[in-house]
Amino acid sequence: MKEKVLILGAGYAGSVVANKLAREFRKKIAKDELEITILDKSDTSINQGGFTFLPFGLYTPEDIIRKRKKLISPRVNTAFGDDGEVTSVNLNNKEVAVKSGKKYIYNYLVIAMGARADADAVPGLANELNTFYTSIEGAMQVGEKLRNLEKGDIVISVASMPIPCPGAPVKFAFLLDSYLRNIRKNREQFNLTLLWPMEPIGPPEFNKLVSGLLKEKNIEVKRSFPLGKVDASKKELSSKEGETINYDLLIAVPPHKPQKLLADSGLTDEKGWIPCNKTTLQYRGPAGNHDDVYILGDNGPADILKTGIGAHYQALVVSQNLINEIYGNKIKVPYEGETGCPIITEMETPVSAGEAYIATWNYGVMPAPFKPTKMGWYMYRMYYYLHWDMSVKGLF
Ligand SMILES: Cc1cc2nc3c(=O)[nH]c(=O)nc-3n(C[C@H](O)[C@H](O)[C@H](O)COP(=O)(O)OP(=O)(O)OC[C@H]3O[C@@H](n4cnc5c(N)ncnc54)[C@H](O)[C@@H]3O)c2cc1C
Known part of the structure; x- marks a missing residue:
């Protein structure tokens, strides 16, 4: 049969x-x-x-x-x-x-x-939804808003976990810093804040590296800050515990569900x-x-x-x-939690080299100390072209 x-x-x-x-x-x-x-x-x-x-x-x-x-x-x-x-x-x-x-x-x-984004899970978020996380259109609109902003407080909020690719909002924060610093050349006109719903940002070595770089790049981080509600009329958001923050531009990663x-x-x-x-x-x-x-x-x-x-x-x-x-050969291959989180810490511009690294780990074996490199940046950039003809086609 x-x-x-x-x-x-x-x-x-x-x-x-x-x-x-x-x-x-x-x-x-x-x-x-x-x-x-x-x-x-x-x-x-x-x-x-x-x-x-x-x-x-x-x-x-x-x-x-x-x-x-x-x-x-x-x-x-x-x-x-x-x-x-x-x-x-x-x-x-x-x-x-x-x-x-x-x-x-x-x-x-x-x-x-x-997974699908569920902006309605946070009161007020759907009225103020600037996100690069859910569609091409959304990501292009975020780009447009950034290009039109001359100064102010930009807040990147990750509403809750789990989300697809938890490293992506951190990558976005570093790219944004690099874009304002090296291309727009007006970084000093902006305050950047990352609101993170948990205490650590990824596994220990990942957390250590990105925490140091966030500080170095003057990106403020508020940890254990799950998004509770957004009031677009006041340009104000609050955590689930009630701590409030004002913003000029909120870029949010909504909660996700299947x-x-x-x-x-x-x-x-x-x-x-x-x-x-x-x-x-x-x-x-x-x-x-x-x-x-x-x-x-x-x-x-x-x-x-x-x-x-x-x-x-x-x-x-x-x-x-x-x-x-x-x-019917009765062989079973185990999934041992192999995964990874590509991190970009700086984009390539006329005055910066471009730095990235693809940290990988599995169940119980966390990434060893690592350093983003120029080679990592090239690998990561190249991957987007290999994705279609090699990865998706299952050639490796
Ligand atoms: C902003 C962002 C950045 C990311 N960056 C990275 C990164 O740098 N590195 C990395 O490894 N991962 C990254 N990811 C995560 C990665 O994209 C996902 O983990 C990956 O796509 C998951 O694959 P999947 O097959 O489970 O789901 P998907 O690729 O999302 O596929 C799900 C499919 O199901 C279909 N579907 C949904 N509902 C139905 C239905 N009712 N009937 C039929 N079909 C349906 C959808 O149309 C879709 O084609 C990122 C994700 C986001 C959002």
Whole structure:
């Protein structure tokens, strides 16, 4: 009987799984013994990591957007739009429904539907939402606002955790400092403040490095400052504990959650994310234990770091385990928490070199001391072009 692998979400993680399986199983697919199907509500893929750079003109929207049909192997069945927009997932019946009313059944299911911003979770935030975090348009508008601002207090607020790529707001703060200092040459006209919802900024060596640099660059940091509310009329925000701060420009990272349909389908836990075994990535949660269901990327458990790097590693592990399972060789590859957080501490300008580093770590093994370098800056810049033709296609 034909085996069916169904992948929900053709973002970073889902695309890697689809492309790796299509390559491995090309003969089975040709003989009609196996079918791989991937669903997404949109036919366009966006590399969200590029949002951080758009306000400073370091990439263009065209650099970070591709049609999915150019990214997914033609051996994979694809459904984008209403036939691909998932509306419910029933693990007991092994059935997924989509907006058009169609239903898909599976032998193996991969859930990789990412995270969504929920600005409404903070009173007043939706009325004052300047964010580079959620869309190309939003990131371009932040760039426009920065270009039109001559002086004042710029506050970058990370409302709560977890968010995709917790290092990105820090990277943004350093890029902004560098942009004002070295390009606009009016840094002294601005006060920059970073509001961080937790005490440490990442693992110890990461926290140590960025804390020192934030101080050196005169970026004020307020830690343990989860965003409580925003009053746009007074240009004032407060923490959940009631501490208030005024701003001229607020750039916020809203709270994030998984797609609502996943909670409505009874798949999420009390923290709101999809629980799974942190090593096998198989579903373990309120809908039961399901070895045939894999959870990867940003919609996964709250305590697995949400990064593209992590999603990529998870996709490699899940692809290999699906390959092992379908061949019946009983080998299981573990996910050991491999992830990373690329940090940029200064952009390249006529008067500054450009400095970056990609710190990586896994469960229980934190990054060693590191130093951002010019080579790191080049690697990071280059990555955005490799992303489409190497990473997403699952070539490494
Ligand atoms: C501003 C920003 C900067 C970042 N910078 C970095 C970085 O420098 N390095 C790094 O490693 N990571 C970075 N990340 C994180 C990285 O982008 C994510 O971790 C990664 O995209 C997660 O992959 P994913 O496949 O889980 O989700 P996604 O890539 O978001 O894919 C989810 C897919 O699910 C689809 N979907 C959603 N709902 C439905 C539905 N109902 N039906 C069907 N399909 C649906 C979406 O359309 C999407 O295609 C950044 C993220 C942001 C927001």
